[in-house]
Amino acid sequence: MSKFNQRxxxxxxxxxxxLSKPEMIESVDESTIERAVEVLRxxxxxxxxxxxxxxxxxxxxxxxxxxxxYAAKGRPANHPVIVHIAEPAMLERWAVNVPDSxxxxxxxxxxxxxxxxxPRCTHVLDQVTGGQxxxxxxxxSHPVALALLRSFDGGLAAxxxxxxxxxSPTKAEDVERDLGSAVAMILDGGACQVGIESTIVDITxxxxxxxxxxxxxxxxxERVLGKKLAANDSNTHNITVRVPGSxxxxxxxxxxxxxxxxxxxxxxxGRFKQTAVLAFAxxxxxxxxxxxxxxxxxxxxxxxxxxxxxxxxxxxxxEWIVVEQPPDGPEWQGVRDRLLRAASAS
Ligand code: TXA
Ligand code: MG
Numbered sequence: 001m002s003k004f005n006q007r008x009x010x011x012x013x014x015x016x017x018x019l020s021k022p023e024m025i026e027s028v029d030e031s032t033i034e035r036a037v038e039v040l041r042x043x044x045x046x047x048x049x050x051x052x053x054x055x056x057x058x059x060x061x062x063x064x065x066x067x068x069x070y071a072a073k074g075r076p077a078n079h080p081v082i083v084h085i086a087e088p089a090m091l092e093r094w095a096v097n098v099p100d101s102x103x104x105x106x107x108x109x110x111x112x113x114x115x116x117x118x119p120r121c122t123h124v125l126d127q128v129t130g131g132q133x134x135x136x137x138x139x140x141s142h143p144v145a146l147a148l149l150r151s152f153d154g155g156l157a158a159x160x161x162x163x164x165x166x167x168s169p170t171k172a173e174d175v176e177r178d179l180g181s182a183v184a185m186i187l188d189g190g191a192c193q194v195g196i197e198s199t200i201v202d203i204t205x206x207x208x209x210x211x212x213x214x215x216x217x218x219x220x221x222e223r224v225l226g227k228k229l230a231a232n233d234s235n236t237h238n239i240t241v242r243v244p245g246s247x248x249x250x251x252x253x254x255x256x257x258x259x260x261x262x263x264x265x266x267x268x269x270g271r272f273k274q275t276a277v278l279a280f281a282x283x284x285x286x287x288x289x290x291x292x293x294x295x296x297x298x299x300x301x302x303x304x305x306x307x308x309x310x311x312x313x314x315x316x317x318x319e320w321i322v323v324e325q326p327p328d329g330p331e332w333q334g335v336r337d338r339l340l341r342a343a344s345a346s
Contacts, residue, residue: 028144028187037151039184040065045072047161047175048148049189050140052113052198052214053168053307054175055084055158056183057148066127066157072182075164080130081157082115082198083137086149094135094155096121101203101225108224111141113194114216117202128157134204144189160197165345167253167307170195174311195304196334201229213333215303252345253310257321259343268322276313279324290316295324299331306335310342320346 036046043065046057056072058065060083070077083094088106091098095118102116120135129135137155140146149156160168161175161183169175172188199214201221207230210218222228255276260268262280269275269284276291277283283292293309296302313321323339326332 028147028189032187033144033147033151036148036185036187040152040156043068044184045069045182046148047169047172047179047183047186048145048158049142049172049187049192050084050145050158051142051192052140052194052196053170053192054161054172055140055145055156056161056175056179057084057156057158059152060128060155060157061125063125063127066125068182069157069159070127072179073159073162073164075159077127078130079159080132080134080136081128081159082200083124083128083135083155084145084149084158085137085139085155086146086153088139090155091116091118091137092121094121094124094137095119099203101208104224105201105203105221106139109216109221110139111146112139112216113141113198113214114138114221115198115200115212117200117204117211119204134202136200138198142189142192144187148187165252167310167342168197170304170307174307191304191308193304194300195306195308196338199334213337215300215334217330217333219330252342253314253321255314255318255321256346257310257323257339257342258346259323259325259339261325265322265324272319274318276316276318276321277324278309278313278321281324291318295326299326299335302326302332303335306338 040046040057040059043059043062045068047054048057056069058069088103088110091102097119102118105114105116115136115138117134117136120129120133124135162168162178166178169178170192172186175183175186194215196214197212199210199216200212202209202211208225209230209232218229265279269277274288278293278295280295280297282294326335
């Protein structure tokens with residue numbers, strides 16, 4: 001196998017953090033995937049690219065590896081993680097009573113940015129499920145992730161490769177900056193093409209429901225299933241409302257962030273000297289360089305750029321970040337959800 005077919009330009013780099021300086025290998029090939037699999041089998045952590053965000057991979061059947069994963073992220077132990085698999089046929093290694101709808105959704109959207117929540121097999125560790133009776137499963141589409149999963153031939157627990165409560169990484173260097181030496185290897189597969197985390201659908205009950213919106217929209221899932229999904233309050237709330245509860249503090253930049261309707265933008269920008277702006281308009285006159293990003297009106301492009309833009313703002317340490325409220329509509333729901341969470345943490 002030569003270089004994996006990349007959708008993004010630039011070489012694939014493997015960074016090994018077991019040395020003081022990362023080892024750089026020009027392209028991810030069969031032998032580097034084999035090494036990554038050995039590292040995973042030894043209970044260490046390997047960060048790898050998916051089409052959504054970078055994942056921090058650990059052997060989902062190894063309690064020590066999972067303990068290391070939670071420690072690296074600083075994540076509370078009762079938070080469940082997604083198990084990444086290579087083939088729909090592997091669903092039944094992790095889940096029981098798999099309904100036909102799981103295979104229908106798998107056929108339509110896998111490999112891709114969709115996670116299915118199903119009743120778990122009894123052997124699935126509590127560290128994976130957070131002690132719940134369900135397990136979340138996904139087949140990612142990034143060629144490096146797929147090659148790793150096929151070669152590993154098991155389940156990889158892979159939360160986003162950031163420390164708890166921070167923005168998910170969409171580039172290998174984000175992982176390195178955030179998690180550093182806690183990770184044995186970082187497989188660099190370029191910038192993530194989707195850019196926000198997968199859509200999570202719970203299909204354990206009589207009615208399926210979206211638990212986390214993403215770039216696979218609720219109407220597109222409903223079209224495939226031929227029925228409506230159950231309403232989910234958290235998907236319909238007003239983006240400017242601050243929702244109490246610890247879960248909303250995920251996906252946050254370090255700088256306080258506020259989402260503002262277009263008509264309030266100019267006033268909001270003027271409130272502080274150093275305001276970072278993510279808006280659909282061109283930069284205002286004399287706005288400090290690097291602190292204005294003209295947002296795309298295409299939700300797919302907006303999502304792809306979102307975390308990288310917020311990270312670049314954070315690095316410049318403005319007083320706050322103002323984001324112009326994105327449009328309504330299901331194709332913007334994933335983006336609206338992440339902005340709501342980022343604003344709630346401020
Ligand atoms: O796109 C993604 O899903 C990325 C990439 C790396 O695959 N992963 C990701 O993982 O976002 P993480 O751990 O950052 O978020 C996993 C989400 C959490 O909100 C968690 O509560 C939910 O999945 N989850 C995991 N298992 C669950 C379960 N059994 N029932 C309900 N929610 C679950
Ligand atoms: Mg995460």
